[in-house]
Amino acid sequence: MKRDGLKWAKAAPGVIPAWVADMDLPTAPAVVEALQARAAGxxxxxxxxxxxxxxxxxxxxxxxxxxxxxxxxxxxxxxxxxxxxxxxxxxxxxxxxxxxxxxxxxxxxxxxxxxxxxxxxxxxxxxxxxxxxxxxxxxxxxxxxxxxxxxxxxxxxxxxxxxxxxxxxxxxxxxxxxxxxxxxxxxxxxxxxxxxxxxxxxxxxxxxxxxxxxxxxxxxxxxxxxxxxxxxxxxxxxxxxxxxxxxxxxxxxxxxxxxxxxxGDAWLAGTLSLLDRNRRTLAARLPSSVGYRMPEATYLAWLNVGRPGMADVLEQEARVMLNDGAIFGPGGEDCVRLNFATTEEILAEIVTRIAPVLG
Missing domain, CATH: 3.40.640.10 (Type I PLP-dependent aspartate aminotransferase-like (Major domain))
Known part of the structure; x- marks a missing residue:
């Protein structure tokens, strides 16, 4: 799947984007079919x-x-x-x-x-x-x-x-x-x-x-x-x-x-199953020094990494692009937001890259 949207286009070469709330997943077939039918009509x-x-x-x-x-x-x-x-x-x-x-x-x-x-x-x-x-x-x-x-x-x-x-x-x-x-x-x-x-x-x-x-x-x-x-x-x-x-x-x-x-609910059920596995992967693999509470909903992980400015550090040193928690207002200063709506392979690489920097 070609990724030319904002999420991937804004990331520098070699950087994995895990910031803006878009998924790295194919569109639901029912949606594709509806749009194709409308375009032809x-x-x-x-x-x-x-x-x-x-x-x-x-x-x-x-x-x-x-x-x-x-x-x-x-x-x-x-x-x-x-x-x-x-x-x-x-x-x-x-x-x-x-x-x-x-x-x-x-x-x-x-x-x-x-x-x-x-x-x-x-x-x-x-x-x-x-x-x-x-x-x-x-x-x-x-x-x-x-x-x-x-x-x-x-x-x-x-x-x-x-x-x-x-x-x-x-x-x-x-x-x-x-x-x-x-x-x-x-x-x-x-x-x-x-x-x-x-x-x-x-x-x-x-x-x-x-x-x-x-x-x-x-x-x-x-x-x-x-x-x-x-x-x-x-x-x-x-x-x-x-x-x-x-x-x-x-x-x-x-x-x-x-x-x-x-x-689209069949597609959504499969997607939720993947996201559930991904949120649990983060719980199992993130360093214990990171404050992570598995979200009850969404595909966004809110991580307390202990000090401000870590989104820039992670982009430079781990080559992973996250949202800086400071933009989310009070309570966000020492945090980053990680979008885990991606494939299990990409998420595994994200964790492999960020864990040494955070640990």
Whole structure:
């Protein structure tokens, strides 16, 4: 398979990239077939642009939520966006003003931190801390916030929130009159025995759920995501904006997403099996000096390597390209993030290269 995307193109010759969240795996056959069929067919304006029901993307989203998570999501309140960060920016634009507090569990997906800062909103971190083999979040006091941005499953720690934790956050959201923006893009990448619980099943009328097929099905370049607008006031605020300001879904993005959600689960099951083996390989082979807690979801390993700046050291000395933990905000300074969504052979070489530098 030719690798000419950003992940591999940005790495210098001889450097193995394990940074940006793309997989080194072939695309699901159902997605390839759907895109080939569309390319050979009608590429004009799709009929669903005029659909009052949200079209095939909204319908496929609702079907997947019902069958996989037991959530009867309303396809009539689904809006499409290019990606999750665009949707977040739109929501913050229509629902908040400069200085408003946005609570986020940290360390946090760095584009979200950049969005909050660039829009002049105030980051209210809820710190994740090591707790045995997993992670525990500090008790959150969301007073004075306008929004809780809930990333579940969590990036970069791979933590899957429990029902008790979600109910506690819901109680705070009710008490402080918050909008909850639930980024659930990694929901399909949860390992047994953990279970993903859509936040909208707990607090439906305060929640906007953001998701996409891009992470679980390795489709980062298709630029297609959905927002389920459970909060009526948010729907009203969005409806008051100019008609075309947010654009419309891309034809190929919709085709790929619908095919993945409706016909890609056999491919996903095989991929999850590989990822499960890979996360366990890291646990078995990383030096004991590295703080590694096997993620409960995602294909991202959050490694405490004991001092800042180690991503540059590993790229120079081990010839492996990782994300520097400092960009993930509070709690990330001594860490790196490693993407283990690759072949077992490549992962073995990654560990062989980095272990002597980290040990």
């Amino acid at each position: 009608d590429l004009g304006y799709p009929v669903w642009l005029d659909s009052e029901t949200g079209g095939p993307l909204a319908e496929a989203f609702a079907e997947r939520m019902a069958t996989r998570y037991g959530w009867e999501a309303d396809p009539g309140v689904v809006r499409s966006f290019d990606d999750i960060n665009q949707a977040l920016q739109v929501l913050l634009q229509v629902w908040t003003t400069a200085g408003d507090g946005v609570a986020v569990h940290t360390p946090a997906y760095h584009p979200f931190l950049g969005t909050i800062e660039s829009m002049g909103r105030t980051l209210r971190p809820i710190q994740f801390r090591p707790d045995g083999d997993g992670w525990r979040a500090d008790d959150a006091d969301l007073g004075g916030c306008r929004v809780l941005l809930l990333v579940n499953p969590h990036n970069p720690t791979g933590r899957v929130f429990t029902r008790v934790e979600l109910e506690g956050l819901a109680e705070q959201a009710e008490r402080h009159d918050l909008l909850v923006i639930a980024d659930e893009i990694h929901a399909d990448l949860v390992y047994e025995p953990h279970r993903h619980i859509p936040f909208a099943t707990i607090l439906p009328e305060r929640t906007v759920t953001l998701t996409s097929a891009t992470k679980a099905f390795n489709l980062g370049g298709i630029r297609c995501s959905v927002a389920h607008l459970g909060m009526p006031e948010v729907r009203k605020a969005l409806a008051e904006q100019p008609e075309f300001i947010y654009g419309s879904p891309n034809l190929f993005g919709v085709e790929a997403t619908v095919a993945a959600w409706r016909h």
